[in-house]
Amino acid sequence: MTRIESRPILAVGLAVAILVYVGCSRTNPSRPSGTGSKDVVATSSDSATPPANAKLFADWKGLQGAVAITGEMDGYLDPCGCTAGQLGGLGRRYDLFEKMQNQKISFAKIDLGSLTKYPAGERGGLEQAKVKFETALKALESMKYDALALSAEDLKLGIDHTLSVYLNHKDQLKVVSANAAFAPALASAFEGTIRESVVTQAGPYKVGITAVIDPAAYDKLKDPQRDTLVLKPPEEVLPALLSKLEATTDIQVLMVQGPPELAKKLGEAYPGFEIVVSKSEYADPMHDNSPSQIVTVGQKGKYVGVVGLFEPIKEKTPETRFHLHSLTAARLRNAEPMRALIDEEMQGQLKTLGIVENYVRHSNVEAPAGAAYVGAEGCKSCHPNTFARWAGTGHARAFEVLIHNPKDAKRVREFDAECISCHTTGFTYNTGWVSSEKTPYLKGNQCENCHGPASKHVAEPDNLKFREAMHRPPELADKGGMCIKCHDEDNSPKGFDFAVRYGQVAHKGMDDYQDSRVHKGMTPEQARAAK
Amino acid sequence: MMRWIIFSVVVVVFAGIATVASTYFASSSPIELVPTAQEKPSGPPGEVTVDGELLHQFGVMSQQSDGKFEWTVTNKGIGDIILEKGESTCSCTIANFGDGHLSPGKTTKVTLNWNTKGNDGKYSQRATVLVKNDPTKQKLDFQVSGTVVPPLLTMPREPMVQFLEIANDQPHSREMVIFSIDRPEVKLTGATSSNPALVDVAIILLPEKEIKILQEHIGQVQKVDIKKAAKVVVTVKPGAPLGAFEEEVIVTTDHPQKPRYSLQVGGKVTGPITVTPERVRLLDVASKQGDSQTLTVWVRDRKTTKFTVEKKPKDFDVQITAVAGQAETNARKYQLTVKVPPGTPPGTVADEIILKTDHPQASEVKIPVAVFIRAS
Numbered sequence: 001m002t003r004i005e006s007r008p009i010l011a012v013g014l015a016v017a018i019l020v021y022v023g024c025s026r027t028n029p030s031r032p033s034g035t036g037s038k039d040v041v042a043t044s045s046d047s048a049t050p051p052a053n054a055k056l057f058a059d060w061k062g063l064q065g066a067v068a069i070t071g072e073m074d075g076y077l078d079p080c081g082c083t084a085g086q087l088g089g090l091g092r093r094y095d096l097f098e099k100m101q102n103q104k105i106s107f108a109k110i111d112l113g114s115l116t117k118y119p120a121g122e123r124g125g126l127e128q129a130k131v132k133f134e135t136a137l138k139a140l141e142s143m144k145y146d147a148l149a150l151s152a153e154d155l156k157l158g159i160d161h162t163l164s165v166y167l168n169h170k171d172q173l174k175v176v177s178a179n180a181a182f183a184p185a186l187a188s189a190f191e192g193t194i195r196e197s198v199v200t201q202a203g204p205y206k207v208g209i210t211a212v213i214d215p216a217a218y219d220k221l222k223d224p225q226r227d228t229l230v231l232k233p234p235e236e237v238l239p240a241l242l243s244k245l246e247a248t249t250d251i252q253v254l255m256v257q258g259p260p261e262l263a264k265k266l267g268e269a270y271p272g273f274e275i276v277v278s279k280s281e282y283a284d285p286m287h288d289n290s291p292s293q294i295v296t297v298g299q300k301g302k303y304v305g306v307v308g309l310f311e312p313i314k315e316k317t318p319e320t321r322f323h324l325h326s327l328t329a330a331r332l333r334n335a336e337p338m339r340a341l342i343d344e345e346m347q348g349q350l351k352t353l354g355i356v357e358n359y360v361r362h363s364n365v366e367a368p369a370g371a372a373y374v375g376a377e378g379c380k381s382c383h384p385n386t387f388a389r390w391a392g393t394g395h396a397r398a399f400e401v402l403i404h405n406p407k408d409a410k411r412v413r414e415f416d417a418e419c420i421s422c423h424t425t426g427f428t429y430n431t432g433w434v435s436s437e438k439t440p441y442l443k444g445n446q447c448e449n450c451h452g453p454a455s456k457h458v459a460e461p462d463n464l465k466f467r468e469a470m471h472r473p474p475e476l477a478d479k480g481g482m483c484i485k486c487h488d489e490d491n492s493p494k495g496f497d498f499a500v501r502y503g504q505v506a507h508k509g510m511d512d513y514q515d516s517r518v519h520k521g522m523t524p525e526q527a528r529a530a531k
Numbered sequence: 532m533m534r535w536i537i538f539s540v541v542v543v544v545f546a547g548i549a550t551v552a553s554t555y556f557a558s559s560s561p562i563e564l565v566p567t568a569q570e571k572p573s574g575p576p577g578e579v580t581v582d583g584e585l586l587h588q589f590g591v592m593s594q595q596s597d598g599k600f601e602w603t604v605t606n607k608g609i610g611d612i613i614l615e616k617g618e619s620t621c622s623c624t625i626a627n628f629g630d631g632h633l634s635p636g637k638t639t640k641v642t643l644n645w646n647t648k649g650n651d652g653k654y655s656q657r658a659t660v661l662v663k664n665d666p667t668k669q670k671l672d673f674q675v676s677g678t679v680v681p682p683l684l685t686m687p688r689e690p691m692v693q694f695l696e697i698a699n700d701q702p703h704s705r706e707m708v709i710f711s712i713d714r715p716e717v718k719l720t721g722a723t724s725s726n727p728a729l730v731d732v733a734i735i736l737l738p739e740k741e742i743k744i745l746q747e748h749i750g751q752v753q754k755v756d757i758k759k760a761a762k763v764v765v766t767v768k769p770g771a772p773l774g775a776f777e778e779e780v781i782v783t784t785d786h787p788q789k790p791r792y793s794l795q796v797g798g799k800v801t802g803p804i805t806v807t808p809e810r811v812r813l814l815d816v817a818s819k820q821g822d823s824q825t826l827t828v829w830v831r832d833r834k835t836t837k838f839t840v841e842k843k844p845k846d847f848d849v850q851i852t853a854v855a856g857q858a859e860t861n862a863r864k865y866q867l868t869v870k871v872p873p874g875t876p877p878g879t880v881a882d883e884i885i886l887k888t889d890h891p892q893a894s895e896v897k898i899p900v901a902v903f904i905r906a907s
Contacts, residue, residue, distance in 0.1 A: 087620075118689055118690065118691070120691055120693040120695075120797055121689060121690050121691040121693070121795060125777070126775075126797065127775075130808070134812075158695060158696070158807060160805075160807040160827050160829065161807045161808055163827075164807050164808055164825065164826060164827050165808065167825055168824055168825060185854060185855075185864075186854055186864065188854075188855060189854045189855070189864075189866055220687075222693070222695060222705075223695055224695070224696060225829070281653050281655075282653055282654060282655035282676065283620075283654070283655075284620040284655055284656060284657060285655065326618060328618065330618075345814070345815070348814070349812075349814055352814070352881075352901055352903075353812075353901065359777075360774075360775045360776060360777040360797075361777070362725040362726060362776075362777055362778045362779055363725045363726060364725070365723050365724070365725045365779055365780070365781045366723075366781065428777065476790070476791075479787070479788055479789060479790055480790060480791045481649070481789075481791075481793075484648065484649045488648065488649055489648050489649060489650055492648075496648060497646075498595075
């Protein structure tokens with residue numbers, strides 16, 4: 001009989017147990033636990049977030065410093081639009097910078113400007129655009145930006161307004177323009193508000209940063225305060241400035257606030273600028289990571305361009321490599337400081353200032369004179385089946401999701417005119433949405449957003465003129481842009497097919513009007529109370 | 532026995548080293564912000580090729596239309612290739628390409644769809660396909676670009692008529708030219724203002740000479756043959772009440788894709804004195820440190836105006852001074868400095884500053900104040 005030696009078995013058993021333990025406890029930090037190999041590659045729709053200690057630029061061997069470039073945020077403090085899967089947002093930008101800092105990457109941060117685009121035409125109106133602009137400046141300050149280029153778009157808030165805001169931020173944020181200066185009479189009052197250039201450090205390198213604004217773009221501003229600034233052609237100021245920067249810095253950066261052709265022209269004329277930041281022709285720039293003097297970072301703040309600085313091959317100028325980073329939820333978090341700034345501080349300001357309540361309203365051109373908004377409850381008693389159909393749609397819950405966001409409870413937008421414009425009824429019109437207290441019957445996207453204010457029709461249901469004024473044939477809804485003004489590129493990014501979506505809300509012939517009571521006129525109050 | 536113990540210790544040590552090493556190398560792999568397939572190839576390598584350029588130009592497209600382009604992808608290598616969907620820009624979709632498995636010598640189609648929706652102008656869209664088991668390529672960036680032309684175009688391009696600040700002692704007009712490229716003879720059939728008492732609107736056909744200029748201007752970008760164009764003239768009448776205004780003008784047209792065109796009209800009617808920013812807004816002041824804000828006061832049509840601070844929030848310091856060195860013009864700027872001194876008690880200040888002036892048309896100027904002072 002063979003004698004079984006127990007100690008070697010125990011030893012091997014112990015080793016196996018340790019192996020099993022070690023093997024099981026090892027967590028691959030590059031992927032969420034429990035995922036298979038197919039999940040390794042994140043896509044824009046992924047919700048998994050990489051660990052904070054994952055290394056950036058691992059393939060950039062010998063990286064010594066970097067310049068992070070942003071610009072053309074165009075008013076998008078949050079990821080573009082209100083639906084999932086969108087790129088951009090200050091929160092993710094902050095997170096990216098924080099990750100770079102945590103990995104001891106020394107980098108400069110510059111912004112091309114155009115924090116806003118058409119402020120007067122923004123969905124939330126000019127006053128809200130001003131609050132958003134100041135919030136954006138605060139965000140850049142908190143991210144410790146080294147330079148912000150002066151832009152014609154940002155001056156569209158009103159030249160004096162924007163410059164006065166810059167004046168009040170001049171100690172925290174450096175606004176740069178080499179070819180724009182205050183008129184001599186104002187120079188001392190606004191001293192230090194606009195700088196010719198800025199010098200900062202990125203790793204071992206001194207980075208000289210300047211910017212120019214296209215004088216033609218400035219001239220197009222129809223602003224009576226245009227004489228506040230005096231502009232020179234970029235070609236008049238750049239040669240001397242470039243020489244000065246070349247003598248004192250290792251790498252020179254030029255931001256061009258003008259058409260891309262101007263950036264190209266200036267880049268060719270002044271090759272001493274190793275990096276020329278140009279405005280983008282496209283919201284999503286071509287994904288070319290090859291080294292180039294001209295750098296674009298797209299529009300709507302969706303991307304951050306990073307120029308890596310490496311050991312110089314010859315002379316003192318560092319070698320460069322470029323990478324365009326998409327700001328996606330898959331890889332970046334909405335950093336808390338930015339969330340607090342936008343969700344709490346800015347929303348608090350919008351509430352305090354009463355941006356929604358005090359919005360300057362006007363008449364609805366297509367409605368009968370004097371017609372007022374009644375609310376869907378006022379339609380219900382005569383159109384019960386139509387009402388029931390609407391009540392089952394997302395349109396009816398549109399306001400609810402603004403204050404109880406199912407995806408993010410902290411994201412409350414009750415006082416944000418941009419959001420209110422599509423989530424309530426009659427906003428921007430006289431007698432339309434004002435607030436939950438004053439117009440509770442206009443919550444959500446109701447009947448009158450398409451059909452117009454109904455009080456005249458409610459008062460005289462058989463008046464054919466009033467009835468006709470509320471008629472909305474599908475072709476008008478489609479070609480008149482009634483749906484896509486909210487279901488636009490940003491807010492229905494994966495497409496809005498009118499033929500499909502109209503079918504989901506169409507309600508022709510759902511009610512009959514045999515009951516004599518439906519032909520009796522009512523006041524809006526009576527209509528809302530009627531059963 | 533000792534040999535068994537040594538063997539088990541060696542196994543454990545090796546396992547530990549391997550685990551630590553693999554953890555280290557995994558943690559130093561990049562966060563690929565542009566994702567790439569990260570798996571190491573196994574077996575013989577594949578070689579992915581695409582017929583033609585990865586960038587396809589759709590050219591000029593109208594709004595609400597679909598663009599679709601198909602590429603043929605071939606595996607010219609000796610091993611299998613796996614294709615997976617990667618990231619795509621907001622509004623671009625890429626059609627499925629089977630299970631993504633591509634044997635040597637086989638081809639598959641990659642289709643990229645894009646709907647122009649309500650876009651206007653140049654666009655570029657991208658969809659990435661991740662490639663596994665090709666040592667030379669980790670991804671393919673399929674791109675489309677082109678220009679979307681809306682049914683009606685305007686000059687200037689901004690989608691609103693903006694007056695910024697205007698005085699109410701005379702009428703002020705802005706013009707917007709409207710024309711169509713896909714329907715060169717488009718007619719503007721009418722225009723209605725939301726407030727005819729304040730905003731007047733008229734349609735004027737553009738004379739041939741001006742159409743030519745317009746055509747030359749647009750022709751720099753694309754070839755066009757504009758037959759008709761009209762300008763919408765929006766006038767804010769004199770006597771408008773002070774303050775901001777927002778109105779709407781609806782223009783009707785005979786363009787089947789755009790029967791109505793809504794123009795937002797906005798601005799601010801001001802008196803002879805303007806303050807920018809319009810209000811004092813300091814919403815995060817530390818009581819201990821205090822804070823300040825400077826506003827610019829602009830007086831139109833007057834060399835010198837005397838200001839006195841009639842009312843201000845308690846504890847605040849308010850000074851107004853003329854900007855020195857201004858030329859003897861008929862417009863003059865002043866700086867109003869509002870200081871919240873250190874030690875001002877915490878709380879919310881919703882008040883106003885009233886400046887008395889000797890200006891004959893504006894005896895006082897009111898500036899709203901919104902300040903929040905926190906304790907720490």
